[in-house]
Structure formats: structure tokens, C-alpha cells
Amino acid sequence: MASPTDYRFAGTAANVDRDSKTAWSSIDYAKADDTNYAQPYSIYKNDYGDWLRLTNFGFTSTHIPEGATITGIEFVICRDGRAADRCNDSALYLYANGAVGNNLASATKWPSTEGTATYGGPTDMCGTSLTQSDIVANTFGVQLSVAWGAEGITFLVDYIKIRIYFTEGGGATVKPHYYYLQQ
């Protein structure tokens, strides 16, 4: 069975145009679990916003050895709709020099207070066939666009963090990193 890396946070945040929609502000705040937030502002009703693209998660061959087989990708989005029934994912993709895999957007409304949603998992590649070299590249990450119903409101993203499940070459069980630290 594969074991996960630690969760890692993005080193790079960018607002990327999506159909000339509303831009995010304070995007760098999505790089850390703290009390600061990235946020889009809804100009129009029933619309969606630009991409919040987070990359450079800092995975290296120390975290995922060369030759390892990626078995799953899991990421957590900490977000706050600030009121019930206001917004939801519009589109959500893993990113590796371009959107890859499935559109992972959930139709569930964001919570009215800060809460997390987990996507992917130990055996879920999210519709990709990403390799170790794709994931250690600083272009690996995730991009999110949000949809909303009302105008003139904001929503918050605290952070997105990712962890990777893998087996070492040959399919051997991999111990979590803290196992080695204890030796």
C-alpha cells in the first residue's frame, strides 16, 4: 500500500484569465494556512471567475523518489462562502503545464463559514497519469474557478494543500517520511 507525503502548500499563486471573467485579489494569501484569504469579487449575478492557479508545491525527489509510481493525488481546499448557498466550484483541475485530468468541480455549495473539502485520494489520480517528474516540477499544481449566484459579494480561499501517494519503484511499500526520521 502506498503512503502519502506530507501536505505541501503552493509556492506560487497566479490569477489566470478565464473567459475575461472576474479576477481574484490577494492571491498570495492562498499559499498558507493562516487568517488571510484570496478572494474573487462577483460583479455579475450567476457568473464565474478567473482561475486561481497555485503551483510550485515544492515536491522533490526527497519527498517522492525518482522511479516511484504515483498512485494517488489528494488535495484540500479551505474555503468560506461567507453565507449559505452563495457559491460553488465552477471548474477545478490539477495543473501540469496546462489543465490535466478531470474537471473535479463539486456541485456542493461552499459552507457559510470556513471549511475544507478534500479531492482525490490514495488511489485516485484525478483522471491524470502524472509521474514523479511531473509532480516535482515547479509547474505542478491546481487551478480553481468559482461560480456564484449573487452580485457584489466576495468568497474566501484560505489555502490549497496537496499530498501525493506513491510506491517506490517495483511497487514496494513506502514508509512515511517520519518513519525514516525516527531511525
Next chain:
Amino acid sequence: MLTLKSTLKDLIDLCTTRNACKEAQTWMAKELEKDKSITLDKLLAIYVDDVNAPEGWAAWNLEVNGKDFDSGVKDMFIAKIKNEMTACQVYIKCAPVLTTAQDTTLKAVYKGKLPIAEKELRDGIITRATAEVAP
């Protein structure tokens, strides 16, 4: 009840009372200026083809005004919806005012493109609305 033979003025009146967004009101005002007697069949054909006309307005209309439109008007608004999550949300929220054929049209927009959302619907994590949305 607005039909395809109703006028744009009728639609503007309805949208104004329901607080339509400025973007939609601006677009409608521009079309009214071009043709003061334009009917909804012609107007909505222009709307569907106009790449600059906001798709979100179709979703808003179906959600807020759906019960005031006949099936022909709803068909035209549904024809505008190309974004898969918009289609999925309209399918969820507007269930009470959609026909089976309209359900099928919306599902065709998002089917196979939103695996997580589709699973949420299949598993009952998300359920379709059972009552009309209040304006």
C-alpha cells in the same frame, strides 16, 4: 406567462421587478433600442448567438423567472447554456420548472464532464430542488 410571442418590453418589465443585474439590463436595453417591438423568439435567437451576451443571465432567468415562462422561452434560455457547471446547477435548482426534455438537454451539457458533481447527484449528496425558487 411569457411566451415566444411576448415582447422584449414584457421581459424587461419582469426582469426589472426581479432585480436583474446591470449587465443583462444593459444588453436588453440595447436590443430594445434597435427594435421596439421585438418578440422573444427573435430576441432570444439573437441572445443565444451573441457570444458577448452573458450566459449567466440564462441561468438567472430560469432560476428566478422560470415559472413565468412557457416551455418555448425556457428552451431558448437553456440553449444558451454551454458551461457544464452552469448546466448542472440549473438542472439542480430549477427542477420544478423543467420538462423531462429540458432535463435531458441540460444533462447532455455536463454529462461525463463533471465526474464529482455527477457522483454527488447519483449518490444523493446533492438533491434536485423540489419547490420553485422564490423571486
